Amino acid sequence: MSEMSPQPQSAPPSAVPAAGMPAGPATGLPGAPAGSPPAAGLPAVPAAGMPAAGMPTAGMPTAGMPGGMPPGAMPDPGRRKRRWRLVGLAAMIVFIAGCAIAMTVFLGFNIGVDGLLLGTAAALLPVPVLIGCFMWLDRYEPEPVGYLAFCFAWGAFVATGTALLVNSWSAYLFEGWGLSESLVAVLVAPFIEETMKTLGPVLLLWRRRREWSGITDGIVYCGLSAIGFAMVENILYLGGHGYAASNEQYGPASGAQQLLLIFIVRILFTGFAHPLFTAMAGIGLGVAARTAARPVRWLAPIAGLLVAMMIHGTWNLLPSLVAATGETVVLLYGYLGVMIPAFFGTVGFAIWLRGWEGRLTERALPAYVRAGWLSPPEVATLSSLGRRHAARRWAKRVAGDAGLRAMRNFQFTATKLALLRDGMDRGLFKHVATAEAEERALLDKVTAERAVFVGRDPQTPPARWDGERYHITFPDGVSRPIEAPTSPVVPIPITTYYR
Incomplete structure (x- = not known):
């Protein structure tokens, strides 16, 4: 038929x-025909058949309501729970907004207004493309926009703010211990950055577990968090280390040239790095969301987070090896031997999951x-x-x-x-x-x-x-x-x- x-x-x-x-x-x-039993565990279709949409459903019992009583006729025991949910939502919005204001003030104070504006404009360019790629993965059952926005905002403002504080404090300690500041990028940054980027999706999994349909959702939520993190980090690199630093010494033309060079390296060549790292943690969260086994619920996210940290730390190690050996070809080998295979492997896996x-x-x-x-x-x-x-x-x-x-x-x-x-x-x-x-x-x-x-x-x-x-x-x-x-x-x- x-x-x-x-x-x-x-x-x-x-x-x-x-x-x-x-x-x-x-x-x-x-x-179903009158009297036909439903499949095991499924709601029964009324004996006379389901009424056409738009027709009154008088006489049809409401699921969970005795005697077909309409929902409004019974007391709502979850009203207080919904009220607390609204309070928690408002508190989370205020918290993220406060982090956003703090990050904006910090960046404006450290790299200047010109650096902030130019860095923001350049860092925003890849964001729609990256978000579009993750939305393409989520075509069968798109996630609520509010949850996606939460993950993006969490990565952009909460994760970056926390990572900035921890990395700066660690650099200060390493300097006092007589250690190279570059070790922070290898020993500290991967752990705090991946943990904070993943924490937002973890909170979402904890409070809205039914919105997770599997590994694809884990990749999407964690990917959005990583995109937000990378955007703010790129503002600092493009506007601060790029434009502001060169403009102060050599003028605006030199600042624009340096901004372009960093844009090519960080956006065109390695713009997928942060989403790739955190996608590993997303895979672990997605596995945990669709299993009833308690050990798997705990071990899968931890394993995914550890893999994310390892890949991130390996990538950050490459510049340190270049500085130690003086061989820039190390960076090329690492890019072609580590990042590119990991990228295409993850993309292939995500495309396979897309049809799940x-x-x-x-x-x-x-x-x-x-x-x-x-x-x-x-x-x-x-x-x-x-x-x-x-x-x-x-x-x-x-x-x-x-x-x-x-x-x-x-x-x-x-x-x-x-x-x-x-x-x-x-x-x-x-x-x-x-x-x-x-x-x-x-x-x-x-x-x-x-x-x-x-x-x-x-x-x-x-x-x-x-x-x-x-x-x-x-x-x-x-x-x-x-x-x-x-x-x-x-x-x-x-x-x-x-x-």
Whole structure:
């Protein structure tokens, strides 16, 4: 059957005959036949089938509410908890804002206003490109913008401020001990910088663990923190060591030339360094987020952080070796032998992970097909970005811009549902009732989004999916059961489907 979702018989027509079978992206609301049991652990579809979106749901029990009582009719025991969350959020915003002001004042005082402005302008240039790369990785289930902004701000202001204080204090101690100041970059900076860059995502994992869908999210959150850190650090190097230092001795032209040289080295050649380092810690956090094993939850982040520190320390060691040996070729060998392989290895791994959430839908969502909540073609269209784009184009064709938005939200919600079901199967949630209530809310949202583009294609007849077969109303007005084809027809052809 080729449809984005089956439609109750009262819905407008929407199917196209293909090879003797009704085909074409028909959309609608799936419902199990009366009395059919749901799949184990899944909410039951009402006996009369799910009502069409936009129709009143009177009489349908609300998940977790006795007797179908609406949420507003019961006391809210979590009100005080939400109030404390708001207080904590406000305190975090004030804290990060204070760190931002302190860093701005420090940079302006040490490198001057001109150096601060020019350094900021140059350091901002690679930021959109780097952020875009990480957003490209997070296409299946994009993370909330607020959480991404938190990680970026944490790395830019909290992590840089703390690292600056610790590195400066360590340099003072090393000088008193008669040690070279360059040792700070090898023995201190990797540990404090990677720890502070990772601490922001760790706090997010602690407080918002359900927003972590796996390793991809760990790489994205830690990558955003590292981008913020690198941006502020580049302001100091470009505006201070570059423009301000040369301008003071040789004039503005020399300052601009030095700024350009540092830009080429730090931005064009090694602009990926900090995100690469901290991505190792992100991998560890992502592993911890999707496991129920307590030892793994602790050991995976620690292992990832240690790897990040080791790669960072190795990279910082190269300039010290150049200074000690006088051989600049050491830096080239280190760049080609360490950084480039690590970079391409991490990129390849991240691209492989990019499709993990798509493949997860093929494993987790068929349970909802058997329960009557979803149809086989709906699940089939979620398994790759190409199929998702094809479904969105179809939704826009039959329902306009509203259909496109609804299809996009439908896909994101279905992906969240797959992640939630996978987490429930893994035993990640202590409060099962809360997870089940969230599951029902996601199913209701899937139903509501689907209703925007349901039955809009005039080429497909009314159809209903009962969890095992389709019930299609033919032109003679008779509804007949049709077995689902082995390869569901969707906006683009597929070859396999796993049930």
